[in-house]
Amino acid sequence: MSIILEEALAAGNKDNNERKVVFYHLQQPAQKAALEALLKQHPHICVYDAFTAQLAELIKLRNPTQRLTDQQIQEHIREYLGSTPAAQLGVWVYYPWSYRLVHILDEAEFIELRTSRNQQKITTAERNKLAGKKIGVIGLSVGQSVALALAMERLCGELRIADFDTLDLSNMNRIRTGVHNVGTRKTVLVAREIAEIDPFIVVRCYDEGITDDNIDGFLTENGKLDILVEECDGLDVKILARLKARAQGIPVLMDTSDRGMVDVERFDVHPDLPILHGRVPATLTPAEVRSMEGPARMALVDSIVNFSALSPKMQLSLQEIGKTITTWPQLASAVMLGGAAIAHVCREISLGSDIHSGRYYVDLEQIFKTSK
Known part of the structure; x- marks a missing residue:
């Protein structure tokens, strides 16, 4: 077994019991700095940011009687964001066992959207x-x-x-x-x-x-x-x-x-x-x-x-x-x-x-x- 493979196996087994995520809200300076430090320390972290796609789906969910055009959805997104960059809204979730960082809606909106297809079987x-x-x-x-x-x-x-x-x-x-x-x-x-x-x-x-x-x-x-x-x-x-x-x-x-x-x-x-x-x-x-x-x-x-x-x-x-x-x-x-x-x-x-x-x-x- 090569030294490189042995080192890779050791790194893979190091966090074998990790199961807790870490939340980062970038509007809070301390959390923003902590996330920047994490990304600097682990440059191989994979970043997934489909936040605006989630926003678009949330907007359609909240307007069920309208058939919104792409342009109208983008207008709603701009109104939602205001002067705040999209990266600073919602929450970034870090999964340490897979080195993934995912940008999602914050809790209330995330739950609203993720469970929307349960309605009305679960009100x-x-x-x-x-x-x-x-x-x-x-x-x-x-x-x-x-x-x-x-x-x-x-x-x-x-x-x-x-x-x-x-x-x-x-x-x-x-x-x-x-x-x-x-x-x-x-x-x-x-x-x-x-x-x-x-x-x-x-x-x-x-x-x-x-x-x-x-x-x-x-x-x-x-x-x-x-x-x-x-x-x-x-x-x-x-x-x-x-x-x-x-x-x-x-x-x-x-x-x-x-x-x-x-x-x-x-x-x-x-x-x-x-x-x-x-x-x-x-x-x-x-x-x-x-x-x-x-x-x-x-x-x-x-x-x-x-x-x-x-x-x-x-x-x-x-x-x-x-x-x-x-x-x-x-x-x-x-x-x-x-x-x-x-x-x-x-x-x-x-x-x-x-x-x-x-x-x-x-x-x-x-x-x-x-x-x-």
């Missing part, structure tokens, strides 16, 4: 209500699709994401990312992608996953979660998260990526609801789950997901674990469907819809039945 009043919601996602395989759907529709103003794992190549059958990210924390990948979609959404990362020590902070620090989405593999964490969420009156959602099954537990409406619909003993503790081995653990999994209700191919797959495969399979189509279904339920619960606790199926194999 302005509903969008503003959703902006105050806090949603937590535990587990970022299925959880990545959930988090991205939440961010793209802007169904919350804050996301808390938890996963202790890093990306393996085998994860990429269902996690949308590039091969250059193998070995990167899943929390970092999700936080980066959300920041590149909408840098104004607050993302709080729990890189160690969920533990006895941090679960309370995850649920309540900086304000209680409005919804918890639990998508982790750890059986003890599934129990722990529900016991803690129930105590706080936080509803819990789960997708299993098989038959489009979505679990809804409305602890916000029914604080005495048995966890997992009473499918596990009421006295079961996370510590007891951790001590379970072999048949006892499989019996618990069966209690939670109900093996007999799984799709035929999933039932066959479970019989092959430890023989021809190492873990249960998950398909990208199922994971994306789960992300969409969970996002839908999050939106409806947040807006006050009366979605009851229970187990729901969006079973594509049943909807699109085929003869073989």
Whole structure:
């Protein structure tokens, strides 16, 4: 390996956990000077400035009854800018992991324009209500699709994401990312992608996953979660998260990526609801789950997901674990469907819809039945 390549690899790995953007408002002298210093220090930063194109789109959005000509749009832009150079308006956002500097509309106008194609399926009043919601996602395989759907529709103003794992190549059958990210924390990948979609959404990362020590902070620090989405593999964490969420009156959602099954537990409406619909003993503790081995653990999994209700191919797959495969399979189509279904339920619960606790199926194999 050449010295040049070794140095390049070292530089690439240096900021492998970077996931926070930096905002620069150039009308503030200190921030303008800081950005100039950054560009001088890193001359290889790529600059993207489509600010006036965003302005043009914003102007058309705000004048829906008019078919503005290009000349009229330019007149509106000049009126908007006044005597201020375009570079000093809006905000410059720096993405340190990719060395990109992007000029965008500032927060209120950015949100107005980015969510404009949601109207009226999500009204302005509903969008503003959703902006105050806090949603937590535990587990970022299925959880990545959930988090991205939440961010793209802007169904919350804050996301808390938890996963202790890093990306393996085998994860990429269902996690949308590039091969250059193998070995990167899943929390970092999700936080980066959300920041590149909408840098104004607050993302709080729990890189160690969920533990006895941090679960309370995850649920309540900086304000209680409005919804918890639990998508982790750890059986003890599934129990722990529900016991803690129930105590706080936080509803819990789960997708299993098989038959489009979505679990809804409305602890916000029914604080005495048995966890997992009473499918596990009421006295079961996370510590007891951790001590379970072999048949006892499989019996618990069966209690939670109900093996007999799984799709035929999933039932066959479970019989092959430890023989021809190492873990249960998950398909990208199922994971994306789960992300969409969970996002839908999050939106409806947040807006006050009366979605009851229970187990729901969006079973594509049943909807699109085929003869073989």
